[in-house]
Amino acid sequence: SHRYCSPPISRISASISTSLRDGLRSTRPPPTTVTPYDVSFAISSSVAGGMGCVVHTPSPSTLVDRTAKLLQDFGDLEAAEPLCREAMSGSHEVLGEGHPDTLKSVGMLAALLTEQAHYLNREDPRAQRKLKEAEPLYARAARGFKAAFGAQHPTALSYVHEHARLLLDMRKPAEAARLQLDALAGCRAALGDSHPETLITITHMAGVYR
Secondary structure, eight states, X not given: OOBOOOOOHHHHHHTHHHIIIIIHHHHSOOOSSOOHHHHHHHHHHHHHHHTTBOOOOOOHHHHHHHHHHHHHHTTOHHHHHHHHHHHHHHHHHHHOTTSHHHHHHHHHHHHHHHHHHHTSOTTOHHHHXXXXXXXXXXXXXXXXXXXXXXXXXXXXXXXXXXXXXXXXXXXXXXXXXXXXXXXXXXXXXXXXXTSHHHHHHHHHHHHHTO
């Protein structure tokens, strides 16, 4: 019997070369232009088939998002950026602003822009532009996950922490401290002082004052 599952990214990444060579050729005639949809579907199909999984064809926006993540994992940040933007736009249009997949796409673009900025000189205007664009995206992702799952949900808190870290990169320590203090107060009130999420938030709070 088949198992229904989603192929993990690690297995997909490990099989990318074989999938590109064999997956596309075996599933359809080689297209004139290989699109991100073709690449990601071939990778997913090849890996999932080897794991005994039945593959359900994901939406194009999901495949674009997955391909962007693969490119980011392999360090091709410039190639990943337009795909991240496409995935975010497509998810927003199809699923809506508050859908978790849309919010993850927003956070993914924010993380990519931040990573690109870190490869540049801190004083480089390009780095500052990327950080400035990423800042409202982190705020948007955190706000969306709070609305969907609550302010103390681990994913919501993780975006708060990343937002605060970005504000430190932008030399805005007072704003970063305010975010972390609000998160810590909420965790203590809702979860208690010894809850793991409270302790994680305390650790991030200490990083602001380091």
